[in-house]
Amino acid sequence: MSKENLKFIDARINQLKEDGVYRKLPVNEGPCDNLITLNNKKVINLSSNNYLGLANHPRVKDAAKKAVDEYGAGAGSVRTIVGNQDLLEKLEALLAEFKEEEAVMLFQSGLNCNIGTIQAIADKGDLIISDALNHASIIDGVRLSKADKAVYKHNDMDDLKRILEEKRSDYNNVLIITDAVFSMDGDLAPLDDIVSIAKSYNALTYVDDAHGSGVLGKSGRGTIDHFGLHGEVDFIVGTLSKAIGVVGGYVATKHNVKEWLLHRARPLLFSTALPPAATAATIESVKMLMESESHTKKLWDNAKYFKEGLKDLGFDIGHSQTPITPVMIGEASKTMEFSKALLEEGVFVSGIVFPTVPKGTGRCRAMISASHTKENLDEAIEAFEKVGKSLGVI
């Protein structure tokens, strides 16, 4: 029985149930890898952001274990007091080298990084111009800043220019923010155009490369590297939780920005530093990428193979430019039915529907990883064929 004064929560939950969006969390009874044991059932995992299979890689795990012995389980404090273990400094230096940028400031997650960085750099009298499909953590960072806000239509450079034309002269700094890779469709922002537009209007650029870091560019250096724009983007956000396989976020930027963030980024000042196991594991992951392009090559080979398999069967797989593979179904209820039927066939692909994506564009979004074997992918393609035929999608 709920307490009387919390009954309003029950009403809200009932509304979720009526709207058909109530859910329970699936339970993964083991590591995140190509095969997982989800709710007691062994399935092919086509739903993680573990693009390179590093989340359960022996080298990365060994680094974490060693760090626990040497540095303990927790950092013990925020970085500005005694939490700044030398591992954190090492990781920042390594990431700056990997990203080929001047400096890197670490955060506890990508979400923390966006929230802390945007709020610290954009002030009253400034304007933030944000792509309509930017990630929730960018939206939160923008909300927390005292700057004014404007939104341009997704990837629409004419709309971006229109806003700059109208408003640039009314503001001190103008900051253009975009995801580099949009996670629902796997499409890229036209970063070359954005950088040149920003230059001509004297605006700053802020790119969130969460789905591009470890995926695009030379050995996963990211979308900035893919476009050949090193040194041209003012703030480049990355996550250590997706392709890198661990946890954490960072912004690659200039030395003075890092200095400023050390004084003003609230997640840094008010939340404990990353645990040593995570930091050391991340160092190992980044080293592996710097040593060899085999990880990203395997990812792209797998993505190409899977996408061709589905296309040959007649599925609409959208216009992704990355290993994110949205298999378009349409209706929300049919999308969820498709996902459920795939699970029965031993393949886990989450269904994504309104309000995460526009009405009528429900999709089963397959996330391909370097950890998948050809056999895993063949089996998944077969399951898609069976379910696609039985539900009349192909």
Ligand SMILES: *Cc1c(COP(=O)(O)O)cnc(C)c1O
């Ligand atoms: C996943 C994601 C984040 C959050 O990263 P975490 O490290 O998981 O907090 C931020 N921005 C974008 C675009 C993302 O896709």
